[in-house]
Amino acid sequence: MFSRAIRSAFTSYTPSMMARTSAQTTFRYYSAGGALSEGEVSERVLDVVSKYDKCVGKKVTPASTFSELGLDSLDSADVLVAIEEEFNIEIPDDEADKINSCKETISYIRRTPTAK
Amino acid sequence: MSKVLYKIYGIGNDIVKISRFSKNSDNERFLRRAFHQQEIDRFYHLKTVNQEKALQYLAGRWAAKESVYKAFRGIDRSRLPFPNIKIASRDDGSPVVELQDSTMELANQLNIANIHLSISHDEDYAIANVILEEKLILDQQHQQRQTDHCFITDDIGNNSRSK
Numbered sequence: 138m139f140s141r142a143i144r145s146a147f148t149s150y151t152p153s154m155m156a157r158t159s160a161q162t163t164f165r166y167y168s169a170g171g172a173l174s175e176g177e178v179s180e181r182v183l184d185v186v187s188k189y190d191k192c193v194g195k196k197v198t199p200a201s202t203f204s205e206l207g208l209d210s211l212d213s214a215d216v217l218v219a220i221e222e223e224f225n226i227e228i229p230d231d232e233a234d235k236i237n238s239c240k241e242t243i244s245y246i247r248r249t250p251t252a253k
Numbered sequence: 254m255s256k257v258l259y260k261i262y263g264i265g266n267d268i269v270k271i272s273r274f275s276k277n278s279d280n281e282r283f284l285r286r287a288f289h290q291q292e293i294d295r296f297y298h299l300k301t302v303n304q305e306k307a308l309q310y311l312a313g314r315w316a317a318k319e320s321v322y323k324a325f326r327g328i329d330r331s332r333l334p335f336p337n338i339k340i341a342s343r344d345d346g347s348p349v350v351e352l353q354d355s356t357m358e359l360a361n362q363l364n365i366a367n368i369h370l371s372i373s374h375d376e377d378y379a380i381a382n383v384i385l386e387e388k389l390i391l392d393q394q395h396q397q398r399q400t401d402h403c404f405i406t407d408d409i410g411n412n413s414r415s416k
Contacts, residue, residue: 218283234331
């Protein structure tokens, strides 16, 4: 668990995560085993999205759509790859193409038992 | 006598900044999400020769796929996964769209007969344009309903624009 938290904090996909600084980097100790709670998933998803460079300074909520955040299709692909790495999962392409908001991302993670 | 008619189904274009691929192209998962394996192989080959050309290649392919998606006019992205929109090259170097698997089936269902593609690059940007043509077969009764922007092929293969 600890090693996963370390890996997550330092090796998250960073095509546009330039806003992440050492001062902002925090260690997270999420419980192992069992489904992730909605609050935990929501917090981590919003954390990943809000650190994407085009989202820095914007208010990112569970209701935010990628379009509202000014993300185009390439940005969305970048963000979803970062989400995959955060939760150590691989979202099938046909599912990924249906995800257009933070809420849909959270919902997908919540129904993915392998998400860590 | 039935006539074969080719009608523009949709057009699409896209422009993308090449530098946007400088970081995500290092991520295998991103590449597999967006590109066909042969495109990825080609990218890696180009990368060994010239990093700039490799990114230019990737951006051009992305712009082409996005253009194809737009030309399909509002069809859900999940039915047009980008790895299924393979952009190959003809012997003369010009790009050509080779749809794969379920995306090819979708095109067949919509009677898409031809896909025209052009890609260009300049400095930091890549741009692509796509035209989809659908094939219509009209019987005599419906030939009066031909619309503009159609090309008719008669039984001996001569082409003419509809009026």
